[in-house]
Amino acid sequence: MCGIIGIIANQPVAQDLYDGMTLLQHRGQDAAGIMTYSGQRFHEKKGLGLVKEVFRSRSMARLKGNAGIGHVRYPTIGGVGIENAQPFSCQMPYGIAMAQNGNLFNFYELKKQIAEEDLCNVSSECDVEAILHIFRSSLIKLAHKNKNQFAMDHLWKACKKLFSRARGGYSIVGYIGGKGLIAFRDPHGIRPLVMGKRSTEGKPDEYIFASESVAVDILGFELMGDVAPGEMVVIDEDRNVHRKIIHQEPHRPCVFEHIYLARPDSLMDNISVHKARMRMGELLGKKIKKANLQIDVVMPVPDSAREAALAASVVLKKPYREGLIKNRYIGRTFIMPDQGARQKSIRYKLTPIILEVRRKNILLVDDSIVRGNTSKAIIDMMREAGANKVYFASASPPLRNPCYYGIDMPTREEFVANKLTEEEIAKKIGADALFYQDIEDLAKAVRYKKKNNVKRYCMACLDGKYPVGDFDDATLTKWEEQRKRSHAELEKNKNGLPVLQ
Ligand code: SF4
Numbered sequence: 001m002c003g004i005i006g007i008i009a010n011q012p013v014a015q016d017l018y019d020g021m022t023l024l025q026h027r028g029q030d031a032a033g034i035m036t037y038s039g040q041r042f043h044e045k046k047g048l049g050l051v052k053e054v055f056r057s058r059s060m061a062r063l064k065g066n067a068g069i070g071h072v073r074y075p076t077i078g079g080v081g082i083e084n085a086q087p088f089s090c091q092m093p094y095g096i097a098m099a100q101n102g103n104l105f106n107f108y109e110l111k112k113q114i115a116e117e118d119l120c121n122v123s124s125e126c127d128v129e130a131i132l133h134i135f136r137s138s139l140i141k142l143a144h145k146n147k148n149q150f151a152m153d154h155l156w157k158a159c160k161k162l163f164s165r166a167r168g169g170y171s172i173v174g175y176i177g178g179k180g181l182i183a184f185r186d187p188h189g190i191r192p193l194v195m196g197k198r199s200t201e202g203k204p205d206e207y208i209f210a211s212e213s214v215a216v217d218i219l220g221f222e223l224m225g226d227v228a229p230g231e232m233v234v235i236d237e238d239r240n241v242h243r244k245i246i247h248q249e250p251h252r253p254c255v256f257e258h259i260y261l262a263r264p265d266s267l268m269d270n271i272s273v274h275k276a277r278m279r280m281g282e283l284l285g286k287k288i289k290k291a292n293l294q295i296d297v298v299m300p301v302p303d304s305a306r307e308a309a310l311a312a313s314v315v316l317k318k319p320y321r322e323g324l325i326k327n328r329y330i331g332r333t334f335i336m337p338d339q340g341a342r343q344k345s346i347r348y349k350l351t352p353i354i355l356e357v358r359r360k361n362i363l364l365v366d367d368s369i370v371r372g373n374t375s376k377a378i379i380d381m382m383r384e385a386g387a388n389k390v391y392f393a394s395a396s397p398p399l400r401n402p403c404y405y406g407i408d409m410p411t412r413e414e415f416v417a418n419k420l421t422e423e424e425i426a427k428k429i430g431a432d433a434l435f436y437q438d439i440e441d442l443a444k445a446v447r448y449k450k451k452n453n454v455k456r457y458c459m460a461c462l463d464g465k466y467p468v469g470d471f472d473d474a475t476l477t478k479w480e481e482q483r484k485r486s487h488a489e490l491e492k493n494k495n496g497l498p499v500l501q
Pocket residue numbers: 169190253254255256257402403404405406407458459460461462
């Protein structure tokens with residue numbers, strides 16, 4: 001998961017990009033980068049860490065230009081070194097800069113092909129570099145064919161070529177020197193991307209693309225809606241808007257954005273994340289009600305389970321209490337050398353308010369359960385704080401399958417729901433009762449439409465139905481091995497930055 005943003009405006013954009021990236025910071029804390037374009041050349045600053053750690057007044061002053069793109073990174077494949085920080089750029093046939101959110105599951109295959117075809121190397125472990133190479137190589141061929149005369153059609157053709165080769169879920173923002181701001185979304189629209197417009201009288205309209213609508217709203221742009229699946233949008237330097245559906249497949253936006261990833265104040269494909277989470281809680285509350293338990297308080301595991309817990313408490317007619325306090329200041333500096341230490345980390349991240357916990361029967365609501373380790377640590381903590389009974393509810397149905405479209409998840413064997421029954425999971429995590437959201441209820445909560453409506457979701461991590469790719473067992477096993485190696489690498493380098501637990 002990463003966050004991307006691109007802006008073309010009437011004044012320097014570096015500050016707006018910076019502010020937008022802080023609004024998208026929850027999508028990636030490992031690295032941040034900005035590239036701006038000042039009419040002649042690109043200006044770049046990339047670094048490891050949070051947006052506020054990477055950019056200083058001096059570097060901001062160097063980011064000149066009225067157009068640019070930004071990226072916050074959470075690694076899914078590849079290491080955590082600066083060489084993998086985005087945006088990436090190339091010089092030929094025009095200066096092109098790109099930033100991506102998502103993942104290509106055929107990245108290593110493409111990397112090999114690019115080396116054979118173009119005799120050039122994709123030097124990073126970052127999929128966007130492969131995307132940039134394929135796009136660029138199509139543009140070079142088209143430029144040669146047309147005596148270096150550029151036409152908008154070249155961009156559509158380059159995008160079409162890219163869609164035919166890049167397999168996975170991805171959203172891209174980019175800037176092409178002298179041509180304009182570009183954005184596109186994979187043919188299934190798995191990863192999110194919205195666009196907006198800001199109008200000032202007497203001046204050309206300004207435009208923004210961002211992973212989440214919150215950045216569009218807060219930077220004072222008017223939300224124009226989503227970039228459609230398989231659509232490419234170009235805002236040329238005269239601010240004309242060119243839009244084209246290059247290749248469209250059935251829409252499959254990521255359901256996990258609603259469960260965990262996105263900010264609640266964002267709209268994802270026109271569905272409010274806040275409202276979807278409230279509906280998840282409401283439906284979960286109805287399910288829990290049938291069990292007729294003696295519950296004193298309903299408590300969220302902060303942050304993404306708040307809405308679900310609140311809505312469940314209303315249905316159950318039980319008080320909602322914030323009984324777990326999150327330390328917001330841990331960040332990158334919190335160094336944990338191994339898995340054992342990371343287990344302990346939950347104790348530093350969350351602390352119970354003993355007065356809210358002691359002698360109570362608590363219903364804890366979390367967004368999901370991955371390996372079960374975090375849930376267990378939290379329940380242990382509640383018991384140590386004097387809880388009487390601890391019931392545990394997950395706003396998500398059981399997670400069972402890895403994601404190959406840009407979200408870092410464990411392998412199939414590591415998901416606790418693949419090893420144990422619900423009863424056994426309850427026992428393992430130490431809960432007096434365990435409730436999972438039903439997949440049908442999740443579908444209702446996110447307004448899943450079955451027929452005659454494009455909005456169906458990717459739910460592959462829950463139901464194993466991957467919208468892109470023919471994943472047989474052998475392929476999945478091969479990728480899991482690859483992912484394990486990648487995780488080991490991350491583990492070694494990133495000193496305990498959080499992976500989904
Ligand atoms: S597999 Fe899960 S996390 Fe990945 S895109 Fe699909 S719904 Fe989202």
